[in-house]
């Protein structure tokens with residue numbers, strides 16, 4: 138495995154003496170799926186935005202493929218909870234827009250085939266000419282995922298992409314995402330609040346604690362622990378709870394969230 142993303146000593150402070158988090162360092166190997174889990178406000182979205190080049194850290198560095206990240210780039214695909222589709226464009230046009238930004242020289246026939254391939258990948262061929270307002274929340278989220286993959290990013294950054302979906306839709310899209318990621322060997326960094334989602338998808342899970350008063354003084358938030366997922370990589374959602382090690386892993390993460398993640 139080769140280190141692909143390197144985060145060194147990242148900190149973010151809105152108030153200088155009380156940084157939201159500090160000393161955040163971790164790496165992602167190529168093709169690895171890493172989830173970050175922690176309570177609201179610990180700084181997960183801020184970290185993701187810094188990795189995306191959409192926000193600046195107060196200290197520290199991010200290197201992707203050996204180069205420092207200093208701004209947004211089509212080398213990183215980002216999927217937010219609020220899918221951010223252009224409402225006046227159809228599914229096809231939304232994705233074509235992104236593909237054209239990435240490869241302005243692409244010929245019309247190739248562009249068409251490329252877009253259709255990614256729409257098919259997320260099972261939306263039947264809805265390709267519909268506008269976002271004619272799609273369900275789950276379908277819109279699928280378009281967001283297809284769009285992110287369609288530009289062949291070196292890395293995918295997902296900020297709770299399934300947070301707003303009902304359990305059934307969420308499960309179906311998790312399965313789809315997992316299949317696509319395995320097939321494309323995509324490197325992924327994902328924020329989730331859902332312990333089972335992290336256990337299903339992630340190779341490693343970063344447990345993040347909130348900043349707060351500990352032992353009489355303010356301590357910034359940060360990565361408290363990195364948990365390696367011991368379950369077999371070909372795990373399926375339906376059989377997850379039958380696997381050896383599942384409950385131990387789940388209990389460990391839940392215990393962290395209940396008793397260690399926040400200052401008391």
Ligand SMILES: Nc1ncnc2c1ncn2[C@@H]1O[C@H](COP(=O)(O)OP(=O)(O)OP(=O)(O)O)[C@@H](O)[C@H]1O
Nearest residue numbers: 151157175176177178179180181182183184328330
């Ligand atoms: N512009 C800002 N000015 C001041 N504080 C901010 C600003 N943006 C974010 N914060 C604070 O930084 C902290 C981290 O926010 P962030 O959105 O990264 O947390 P999060 O872990 O992603 O939370 P959630 O799970 O609720 O999305 C929060 O306490 C938030 O109030």
